[in-house]
Amino acid sequence: MASSFNIISNEEVQDIRAALEEGDLCTATERVSEYLKDIENAPLNIAITGESGTGKSTFVNAIRGMDDEEEGSAKTGVVETTEKPTPYLHPQYTNVTVWDLPGIGTPNFAPDSYLQSVHFSRYDFFIILSSERFKKNDIDLAKAIQAMNKKFYFVRSKVDSDLYASQVRRKKTFNEENVLNEIRNNCIQSLRDGGITKPQVFLLSFLELDKFDFQIMQDTLEKELPEHKRHIFLISLPNISLPVLEKKRQAFKTDIWKLSLLSAGAAVVPIPGLSVACDIRIPMNAMTSYKNAFGLDEKSLEKLADTFGKDVSELKSVIKSPTVTKEINEELVITLLKSGVTGGLMFVEYAASNIPLLGSLIAGGISFGTTYCMLSDFLTEIAEDAVRVLMKALESPV
Structure with a gap:
């Protein structure tokens, strides 16, 4: 003892x-x-947003430790499937809610009315997804979040697909670290060009959530969440890594x-x-x-x-x-x-x-x-x- x-x-x-x-x-x-x-009993509300096709619903499932076919999972598809803010409870911790928000820039949600439509104030932080360069809609949303003193984080999704495509095209010169740095720098530069001074960009694969920047993102969120929210965030994470x-x-x-x-x-x-x-x-x-x-x-x-x-x-x-x-x-x-x-x-x-x-x-x-x-x-x-x-x-x- x-x-x-x-x-x-x-x-x-x-x-x-x-x-x-x-x-x-x-x-x-x-x-x-x-x-x-x-x-x-501390409630934690996580908002997942971004343009249509960036993998929002897949991420909603992955962060809750669920696959896309499991009962209670968010509906996924190649076209925008989310028409209004949709809450998905964590399968074990019902005070943790991950919200699948409608895609930015879709016909149903124009950027100027988007924030009001999704009841902006109820979320603890936002994760803004993009499967390529971050665009004007992403940047405008981030600025509005910042103006309301809310936290936001940029996630570059589908990194695994980019690595695979690069490996096919560059059989002799492919280097995973170089490709990841290129993707990250490209994202950061596009955000800086749009007026985001210190963008935080995490590279993720939702099919292999434990790879790339997931650990860095987890550490960042843990550090920046209020103390009474930190505990429930940590224990609700899927058991994907040591x-x-x-x-x-x-x-x-x-x-x-x-x-x-x-x-x-x-x-x-x-x-x-x-x-x-x-x-x-x-x-x-x-x-x-x-x-x-x-x-x-x-x-x-x-x-x-x-x-x-x-x-x-x-x-x-x-x-x-x-x-x-x-x-x-x-x-x-x-x-x-x-x-x-x-x-x-x-x-x-x-x-x-x-x-x-x-x-x-x-x-x-x-x-x-x-x-x-x-x-x-x-x-x-x-x-x-x-x-x-x-x-x-x-x-x-x-």
Whole structure:
């Protein structure tokens, strides 16, 4: 359990100290509960726009981890299929909505009335797509977004098609990096010529979302989103790369102490045979969230296997944690808490020496430490298993 002791940061220590200095344990846990509810329920509205034929609907599906034929996916086609702003809920996180907006410059939506037509103010940020140079309509839209102090990002789509065409035409001199730089510089120059001073352009393939600039775009959005929106954005991302999985682990890790404090503060369910009490629903819900976010629930594993042409048993074969594949229920949580009591006691001793005000938590101290260690260990195990499953899915047939 020693490895768990280094998880709590100095900033988190100060948060605990501040919460406890405000009053008794009840006051502290109420504050934590409100914080967690705000994070969990924060709405995130993402607008996808651009000219007709740039792949807006395909991107709406890809960013939600869905294919174009899946139930609930956005309708795609070679002609403009979106006539009005259409919301698509994330399949797991219903407070995340990706909006497929009508194409700019189509007969139904002239540029001068476009912003009013799509209810411009409801979106947290805009992604403006183009499959070639960004044009006047794209630039005019970006300027209007900027004038309303909203964030916007330019995405150059269908990069894979350009690379393929270039490779066919330049069999002897083809260089992928040179072609990508040429595309990027061309886009940036067209935007600068239109009056956008510091354009951010990300090159993407919606068929292989993990390639090219997706990681850079994710890092940029994470940095620029408000703190209460950042968490839901990170955990709602499709599990397409190792950096995405690591970002999710870090996002969940940050809130473990808050969940543990909340569970200890409630202290309503005694663990049979132990002098420990906690609200078992809190760690149980957290574990379920981890499992779903990392795509290790049964439905997600079956979908991943189907996507990469694997048998689901192949993916399950690399899962090492004995708890990941089990049903997460009260019995499992109690078993894990029982097995972690020794570590919980050690954690309380460690924390008490570093956080004197933890004395206010002594009544629930064992529960706090046990829940903290249990959730930390479970998160580590499930994140490591998610990495192994993704690597297995990406593994080429022998």
